[in-house]
Amino acid sequence: MLKKKQIEFYHSNGYLVLETIFSEEEIIELNSKLKNFKNHTLQPNVICEDNGDIRSIFAPETQEPLFGNLIRDKRVLTASEELLNNSLYLYQYKLNLKEAFAGKFWEWHQDYPYWHYGDGVKSPDMISVMVLLDDVKSYQGPLLVIPKSHKAGIVDFQHKAHLENKKDNLLNSLNSDLKYTISNKLVKESALLSSIVSLEGKRGTVVFFHPNIFHASNTNVSPFTRSTAILTYNSINNVPEKKSSRPDYICYRDSNPLQATI
Numbered sequence: 001m002l003k004k005k006q007i008e009f010y011h012s013n014g015y016l017v018l019e020t021i022f023s024e025e026e027i028i029e030l031n032s033k034l035k036n037f038k039n040h041t042l043q044p045n046v047i048c049e050d051n052g053d054i055r056s057i058f059a060p061e062t063q064e065p066l067f068g069n070l071i072r073d074k075r076v077l078t079a080s081e082e083l084l085n086n087s088l089y090l091y092q093y094k095l096n097l098k099e100a101f102a103g104k105f106w107e108w109h110q111d112y113p114y115w116h117y118g119d120g121v122k123s124p125d126m127i128s129v130m131v132l133l134d135d136v137k138s139y140q141g142p143l144l145v146i147p148k149s150h151k152a153g154i155v156d157f158q159h160k161a162h163l164e165n166k167k168d169n170l171l172n173s174l175n176s177d178l179k180y181t182i183s184n185k186l187v188k189e190s191a192l193l194s195s196i197v198s199l200e201g202k203r204g205t206v207v208f209f210h211p212n213i214f215h216a217s218n219t220n221v222s223p224f225t226r227s228t229a230i231l232t233y234n235s236i237n238n239v240p241e242k243k244s245s246r247p248d249y250i251c252y253r254d255s256n257p258l259q260a261t262i
């Protein structure tokens with residue numbers, strides 16, 4: 001159960017870190033499954049960089065059931081319910097991998113615009129939970145967040161002329177050329193006010209973050225991988241009214257409330 005101070009910290013700053021709440025053994029076992037995805041790079045739920053490395057794997061639990069255990073794990077689910085004060089269902093689940101010497105950056109963005117405009121989610125009553133599957137240091141491209149920026153709501157996007165009129169926009173919510181990014185001007189203003197926090201940590205550490213928080217990450221130029229699992233939950237009273245046109249592996253359809261395992 002989270003402490004009142006932790007819940008207040010999350011609401012005030014838009015993120016919360018819980019250090020090493022998964023054991024070494026649990027994380028090593030999950031990490032050992034990552035190699036099994038390497039033969040599946042042609043599947044649509046596996047997003048690759050130009051050099052063929054895997055960037056993201058959506059719906060990983062459908063291929064490796066061990067990842068399914070995180071969905072109802074009370075360290076992830078109950079804590080998220082406490083932060084949102086609501087019952088939740090799983091909205092999206094992905095692994096973001098950054099290979100050694102190569103794993104590419106994520107531009108400054110908010111997640112909620114993709115879910116609001118892409119899937120029709122009405123309100124940002126959602127939460128993402130990043131589980132570190134590797135020790136993550138500054139040189140591996142950790143998640144960067146601007147505290148308190150979640151309070152801005154959806155902000156104006158940076159205009160990207162080359163993405164205008166592009167027919168298939170799906171990849172531009174998944175690759176390193178994102179559709180909805182935040183202008184340098186706004187990132188600078190926000191960072192001058194609240195600075196930038198680099199979420200480094202030991203494997204087994206978990207970061208909860210708000211769908212509107214400004215976040216980004218750098219390319220991994222280090223010789224070490226940076227693997228993470230990111231689960232996004234939505235509140236059960238915030239289910240999109242219409243079925244999203246995006247694939248099931250991007251926007252889950254089962255909105256039954258999840259029950260945490262003991």
Ligand SMILES: O=C(O)CCC(=O)C(=O)O
Binds near residue numbers: 096143215216230
């Ligand atoms: O994996 C990362 O470093 C960033 C991920 C991210 O920004 C996202 O999934 O929205």
